[in-house]
Amino acid sequence: MKIPNPILTLFNFILLNPPLTLETCVDTVCHVLIRFPFHTEESCGYPGFQVSCSQNNQTLLNLPNCGQLKIQRINYAAQQLWLNDPNNCLPKRLLSLNLSASPFHAVYHHRFTFFNCSSNLDYLQRRYIAIRCLSHAPTYAVFATPSPTVVVHLSSLCVLVGAVNVPVQLPFYDRVLSSELSDDLRLSWDSPACGRCESHGGRCGFKGNDTVELDCYPLPSQGISRGARYAIAICIGVPALLCSIAVLRCICSWFRVRIRNGPWAYETVADFEALAGSPPATVAGLDRPTIESYPKIVIGENRRLPKKGDKTCSICLSEYMPKETVKTIPECGHCFHAQCIDEWLPLNASCPICRTSPSKLPQPRARSSP
Numbered sequence: 001m002k003i004p005n006p007i008l009t010l011f012n013f014i015l016l017n018p019p020l021t022l023e024t025c026v027d028t029v030c031h032v033l034i035r036f037p038f039h040t041e042e043s044c045g046y047p048g049f050q051v052s053c054s055q056n057n058q059t060l061l062n063l064p065n066c067g068q069l070k071i072q073r074i075n076y077a078a079q080q081l082w083l084n085d086p087n088n089c090l091p092k093r094l095l096s097l098n099l100s101a102s103p104f105h106a107v108y109h110h111r112f113t114f115f116n117c118s119s120n121l122d123y124l125q126r127r128y129i130a131i132r133c134l135s136h137a138p139t140y141a142v143f144a145t146p147s148p149t150v151v152v153h154l155s156s157l158c159v160l161v162g163a164v165n166v167p168v169q170l171p172f173y174d175r176v177l178s179s180e181l182s183d184d185l186r187l188s189w190d191s192p193a194c195g196r197c198e199s200h201g202g203r204c205g206f207k208g209n210d211t212v213e214l215d216c217y218p219l220p221s222q223g224i225s226r227g228a229r230y231a232i233a234i235c236i237g238v239p240a241l242l243c244s245i246a247v248l249r250c251i252c253s254w255f256r257v258r259i260r261n262g263p264w265a266y267e268t269v270a271d272f273e274a275l276a277g278s279p280p281a282t283v284a285g286l287d288r289p290t291i292e293s294y295p296k297i298v299i300g301e302n303r304r305l306p307k308k309g310d311k312t313c314s315i316c317l318s319e320y321m322p323k324e325t326v327k328t329i330p331e332c333g334h335c336f337h338a339q340c341i342d343e344w345l346p347l348n349a350s351c352p353i354c355r356t357s358p359s360k361l362p363q364p365r366a367r368s369s370p
């Protein structure tokens, strides 16, 4: 029996009304939603963006020179995607990764040097993280490191495999001594530039069957009457606004507690992006010349530091090693890896341990530099 329900009618309208001009570029669901510019063999889309849906529901993207990788996530508005290896050994794929012939490039990349080690394995595995899927326990182990200090150390003990620019998820990778490199690769694309259209709620597509010109089409839901749109906006918008204010307040107080409690270490992408994307307006970072002026020392073999008992860097939580460079905040005397504090201070003008604010340095110090 059919009930003439106005809400049902609205839903039918939103869900079932297809966009009039995009009938040939159909959306496909296969672990992720595949739509323009991505496409399957049967559907239309942009050159270089063809994917296939495997039998076990993985969305596979074929990259020239390096074969198939599985798509974990696509952000159409940001024009970014996250990839991993369908056989769960991403480092093996990284050794032959070459994006030059694909439409994609890294958002952030970091140079990792790979080593193949067959002696001192116990010692090395206690100190660095071996890549499990490339290692063969008692015989040899493969390590990948972004740290120049570790490169020097491993060069003396192991065979160099190669150096690779790895597309990482975040810009901060220096503090890592070695990594298993199993995190998804974060890539982006510039063309087709559909991000603006997507972020305004539209859908990108070709203008016609025989042209590569693009157009931005409104979603069918934008065809609802004005009155209905206002009603929906008020019904959803007002509670949502109140909710977001409450959530924001929660997040703010949470960050306040965490930063006060230091040591600071981000745990998830969201943590970092919340910090980097919206630094609190009142906490401006320090300028480069001031940061450059801080005293630096290189740790000797005895690992002695100006402050006794200070063995770990509170930012990256790893122990100081001989030959690493350590920087001191003159106001409070707290030490950190130079790389760590160089990344921290431009975002936060305070000591991660005691929250002393070194921004109150005399300004001429900053002006004396070119």
Ligand SMILES: *[C@@H]1O[C@H](CO)[C@@H](O)[C@H](O)[C@H]1NC(C)=O
Pocket: 029, 030, 031, 032, 056, 057
């Ligand atoms: C594939 O994944 C989609 C989305 O996650 C899901 O709706 C669908 O049921 C899955 N199909 C199979 C065969 O597992």
Ligand SMILES: *[C@@H]1O[C@H](CO)[C@@H](O)[C@H](O)[C@H]1NC(C)=O
Pocket: 065, 098, 099, 100, 101
């Ligand atoms: C990547 O491949 C291109 C050719 O497609 C080649 O010119 C380039 O040197 C390669 N880059 C690396 C790092 O191998």
Ligand SMILES: *[C@@H]1O[C@H](CO)[C@@H](O)[C@H](O)[C@H]1NC(C)=O
Pocket: 116, 117, 118, 134, 140, 142, 161
């Ligand atoms: C590492 O060396 C071993 C032999 O010692 C070799 O069998 C293996 O393929 C090498 N692995 C890599 C990734 O180079």
Ligand SMILES: *[C@@H]1O[C@H](CO)[C@@H](O)[C@H](O)[C@H]1NC(C)=O
Pocket: 024, 208, 209
């Ligand atoms: C575009 O192609 C589809 C099928 O391939 C066809 O139904 C449609 O009429 C074509 N549109 C134009 C404007 O040629």
